[in-house]
Amino acid sequence: MVFSHPWLLWLLPLAILPLLLQRAHAKHYSWVNMLPADPLSDLVGLLLKALAVLTLVFIIIGLSAPHTKEQSVERIGVGAQIALVLDRSASMDDPFSGSTDATGNTTVGETKSVAAARLITEFVKSRQQDMFGMITFSNSAMYVLPLSENKKAIISAVQATSGNALFQTNIGSGLTSSAGLFNKIPDSGSRAVILVSDGAGRMDANTQQKIKDWFDRLHLSxxxxxxxxxxxxxxxxxxxxxxxxxxxxxxxxxxEFFKTLKTPFKAYEAEDPKSLQLAMNDINNREKKPIKYFEKIPGRDYSNVCFVIAAIMISLLLSVKYLEVKTWH
Known part of the structure; x- marks a missing residue:
């Protein structure tokens, strides 16, 4: 059990005030020795004071916001650790081929970046147990997000790629950076890099060898x-x-270089949003292997429980006060 506002617990000594104070009309009689002893009344009075003490205790504890800690529970599910590597070169702002209707009017299709962002967003939403990371690249790689279970963050990052594009296409930089996302991350049993680009750049021998070594060592499809x-x-x-x-x-x-990788490789060509959708669907079906993952279970807040108990005790005290026989003068 932990507290969001532990400093309020210093107020707990105030809870003993009901034991130190006496009722207002307890001093109206100067001498009551002739009255017979009333153990039941004394017991009831003590219980009422104890009830008042507990009421203050629960109010103070409730204000300090007690809760349990967040827990991580290991689960077995279906999914993967996926790095998205997205091309941000200027050519990604070109539209897909448009369509021509019966009257001969041609409509311009979505730009490649917009279509890719839309379909990848749907892909991410459909993968409930995956971890996603993201790298974009143009003339160099741009680190966007580490591997994470935060779907809102990755969706926001993907949708941001539908904006204005940049310059050249440096795929080598994007792939080496994507491999780095998996470094020091426990292997879940299924790892993949999804590279989306509308062209290719040439890579030198050192970059090619680095990609081969890293993809093999980290078991990346x-x-x-x-x-x-x-x-x-x-x-x-x-x-x-x-x-x-x-x-x-x-x-x-x-x-030809990708085909020399020691790890699984699959290529697709997409000429329009429909064929891009088919490619994403195929990847979705392929990356459904049993994996181990940790589900975060949020801690339970007990503030309301404390306040409910305090409210019940206050109701009891008010009920007793209502039933109390008025002092006779």
Missing amino acids: LYWIVLRQPDGLSIFDTTYKPVEDQPLPAEIELY
Whole structure:
């Protein structure tokens, strides 16, 4: 048991005042030795004083706000520890392809960042027992949130990414920072990094090796959702051949690198919000492994209990006062 305002407990000695004070009309008679002894009345008087003492005790304890401590209980559930790595480059402000109705009018679709924020928010809300962390990246990584069970915080952070985007695409920095989120965090048994980008940047050999080592050591699965234009290059195009003496496009080069990871890897391509939704649904179905997690049980507040008990005692005292025979003069 702990108290929110323990300093109020210093008022507890005041509770003995009813034992020290006498009733106002107790001095009206100068000599009562001729009256017979009345043990029952003496006992009732003592009980009433004790009741008054307890009333003050419960009021003071109630004001000090007693409560039990928050507890963490280990549970077995279904979920994962998930790091969201979101692209904040300027191209994320480009809209998905629009739609054309029967009259030939074309409507512009959602921007990639808005659609991604909306669908990831729905994804987070559907995952009740997961821990989420978040990294964004453009020309460098930006640490947003550590792995946490605070769904409100992660949803607010995700929704903030639908605003104005920044500059370049440095995926290597984003992935190395995301791996750092899992460092010193107990492994729940299921860990994943969800990378959402509309392009790719080239990574040097040192960065690639660091990602390989960290993902292997920390047992991290990787899901890469590529947001691309319908006429853009597909990372799954096995027939693509680069121009002679030219390197592979950054997207395909990155895809080939991810396939060399020792941990599970899955890539998706999304050309519109619907295909992005399908990718998120597939990830949701894949990351449903048994995990150990700690459920926080808030402490119980006993202030109201103390006040209710004090109110009952005050009611008893008032009832006795009402039944008391008036002093005869």
